Amino acid sequence: MMEGFQEQLWVLLLGSLLGLELIGKVPPTLHTPLMSGANAISGITMLAALTLITRAGESPLLLSLGSVSLGFALFNVVGGFLVTDRMLTMFRSGRKRSGGGQ
Amino acid sequence: MSSAELFQGGLDLLAVALLALGIKGLSKIRSARAANQLAATAMAMAVAGLLISAQPTGVTWVWIAGGAAVGGGLGALTARLVPMTAMPETVALFNGCGGLSSLLVALGVILAATRRDGVTPNLLVLISIGFSIVVGAVTCTGSVVAMGKLQGWLSTPGWMMSRWRHGFNIVLATVVLLAAVLTVVGSSDSLWPLVLSASLLGIGLTLPVGGADMPVVISLLNSYSGVAAAAAGFVVGQRLLIVAGAMVGAAGLILTQVMCAGMNRSLTSVLFGGALGLPSTDGKGSGEYTNITSCSAEECALTLEGAERVVVVPGYGLAVAQAQHTLREVARLLENHGVTVTYAIHPVAGRMPGHMNVLLAEADVPYEHLKEMDIINPEFPGTDVVLVLGANDVVNPQAKTDPDSPLYGMPVLNVQAARTVFVVKRGMSAGYSGIKNDLFECDNTSMLFGDAKQVLSTILGELKALGLGQ
Structure with missing residues (x-):
């Protein structure tokens, strides 16, 4: 168990360092979409919720807890990605129209 | 290791790479939309990998489909209907739900172990569970308060603006810490006090923050929800969650810093009140206007x-x-x-x-x-x-x-x-x-x-x- 935990700590460390590097210089235009997109990714807890359901066996308490948790996570994921896409579509259409007008 | 598990491992690796590329692509206008879709695809792949490897049975499928349909459907509906001006509130709402999900997973795991199997999880898992509950609860209630304040549904009561709030929050934080320690050493009675006190702490920390500082808080809460996801990853032992959560947590911190720099505010003064937190009644620069020109x-x-x-x-x-x-x-x-x-x-x-x-x-x-x-x-x-x-x-x-x-x-x-x-x-x-x-x-x-x-x-x-x- 300790070995697995150590490995997980390595994963945590490297993931954090990667996250710090990924967002270097972001134009302010993209701050809101970036926040919203990153927020959607944090809904990855849906995997944990799925695991909870698959390991719940017959227990109705665990099944419903997992199901509700999955619902909230998917609300975050689906809503987050779609709303980000909606914002980004606007930037694109703005560019097209200005290009066509010139 | 079965071939399904190997397949899942491969999909997970690919998903991590795509998620990282997605976050990176989101920082450039040209690639942002494709990057967002890439990240969404990566998430779908991870889900597919998990389902293939875990092979849920009949009844389990019903619970999965039910939760997924309701949550995903409402999410899609919200994303479509919400006005663009309400974007900060919407992000806060989504964020709060992500935090709540991490909290529920941690609760489920500890309840499964203690109530059903009658075993106490090992110390490291218990620490992860405690951490996940605290961060998840703070993220959830904090985000809901942030949304309520931005929508104008909530106003801050007077005593919350005064110095008393620090005492209130310190007491709450102490209770959280105590309950967390008790939970970790194996007292299942302290579980609900932990959830309750951490939820109240999220409210106590967010409610006094002024409207102008709210974006910083939402960005910080976004970072927290990443941390909560990573903690949930420790709880169920899934590396993909740890990587993705850590990336979001770290990236959220960077964005928070960028915002603080733009407002010339330190994170401490945003969170614990400073010049801008209170209306300046005694401060310099206040006063009546004397020389105003208005025009038609x-x-x-x-x-x-x-x-x-x-x-x-x-x-x-x-x-x-x-x-x-x-x-x-x-x-x-x-x-x-x-x-x-x-x-x-x-x-x-x-x-x-x-x-x-x-x-x-x-x-x-x-x-x-x-x-x-x-x-x-x-x-x-x-x-x-x-x-x-x-x-x-x-x-x-x-x-x-x-x-x-x-x-x-x-x-x-x-x-x-x-x-x-x-x-x-x-x-x-x-x-x-x-x-x-x-x-x-x-x-x-x-x-x-x-x-x-x-x-x-x-x-x-x-x-x-x-x-x-x-």
Whole structure:
């Protein structure tokens, strides 16, 4: 168990360092979409919720807890990605129209 | 290791790579939309991998499909229906649900172990569970409070603004810590007190934060929800969650820092109250306005018509009034008349960085016309007319001139360097900082009082009366 935990700590460390590097210089235009997109990714807890359901066996308490948790996570994921896409579509259409007008 | 598990491992690795590329791509306009879709695909792959490897049975499928359909459906509906002006609140809401999900998973795992199997999970798992519960609960209630405050559903009670709140929060934090330690050493009775106290702590920490600082808090809570996901990853032993959560947590911190720098605020002063947290009743820079010039929309329209270069400074007032489309029409008339119209975007204008960009994009303003502060500031001396629409603190010259001002040092837009400045504002009330704005008393500043949309419609009418757009 300790070995697995150590490995997980390595994963945590490297993931954090990667996250710090990924967002270097972001134009302010993209701050809101970036926040919203990153927020959607944090809904990855849906995997944990799925695991909870698959390991719940017959227990109705665990099944419903997992199901509700999955619902909230998917609300975050689906809503987050779609709303980000909606914002980004606007930037694109703005560019097209200005290009066509010139 | 079965072949299904190997397959899942491979999919997970690919998903991590795609998620990282997705976050990176989201930071460039050209690639942002594809990057967002890439990240979504990566998440779908991870789910597929898990389902293939775990092979749920009949009844389990029903629970999975039920939760997924309700949550995903409501999410899609919310994403489609929510107005663009309410974007910060929406992100806060989604974020809170992510935190709640982590909290529920941790609860489920500990209940499964203690109630059903009658075993106590090992110490490391218990620590992860405690951590996940605390971060998840704080993220959840904090986000809901942030949403409520931005929507105007919640106001801060007086005692929450006073020093007492620190005592309240310290007591709560102590209770959280105690309950967490008790949970970790194996007392299942302390589980619910832990959930309750951590939830209250999220409220106690977020409720006193002023409206102007809310974007920073949402960004920070976004980072927390990443941490909560990583903690949930430790709880169920899934590396993918740990990587993705850690990436979001770290990236969220960077974004929070960027926002704090833009407002010249430290994270500590945002969270624990500082100059801008309280209305300045005794502070310098407050006081009555003595030398205000107001003017009519007709005068403003005439000046705009005769200008060569116009710069628009949008602020939260524009978003509240939903005036972006009217603004775009005014700009179109002026542009067709040969006037150059650009938009000066302060990094923290609105309630979220990029808030104004999204708002203007919605009204089809080409984003090349939006200029960042560093680029537009040297251009103000050559500008004929500046139109300030519902912005206040971000154009306050005190930030440059008055070392005693709480705003001192905050980068601002140098609008007073332009020939004429029009400020459209609902009334003489102070900005979110509660600080007097010296700009309003400048000789070249004229005030137009009223709702931004109404004022702009009147200006539009006046411009048409002048023969523009015909």
